[in-house]
Amino acid sequence: MEPTPADIERYIASGLACDLVKVDGDGRHFQALIVSAAFEGQSRIARHQQVYQALGDRMRQEIHALSMRTLTPAEYAEHKP
Template sequence: MANPTPDEVQQYIAAGLPCTHLAVEGDGQHFFATIVSDEFEGKSRVMRHQRVYQALGDRMREQIHALSMKTLTPAEWAAQS
């Protein structure tokens, strides 16, 4: 199975999680994603990451070797910008 591109990983996340901002960088095995979603409101970092893993499903085990992520609510994203 070919390694996914950052664009493909971005599409996988977007298909399973409504995002107001989503950016993915990577080399085909290791990825870094900045994910902003209303669904993260009131959730811990662990719960946010679990939600992203849920969106990726089996791809996380089968295609994506490593994913680092910054998960933010829209308000947290606005405060950073």
């Protein structure tokens, strides 16, 4: 069974302290907005690695593609969509 956007939100939130997680997608391709203080002082690559770690094996087994926008709370406040 393919995961829903709500499933992906739960997976991320269960493994990473987030202020906001919003995921859209079609069951195979997902777009995520993730806001977390844990991203403070980290490069974009390090932020994405934290999200991949939160997703664990699901990234290889259930999720075909995930594009991410990873922001700190301050960055989100500045660039709120």
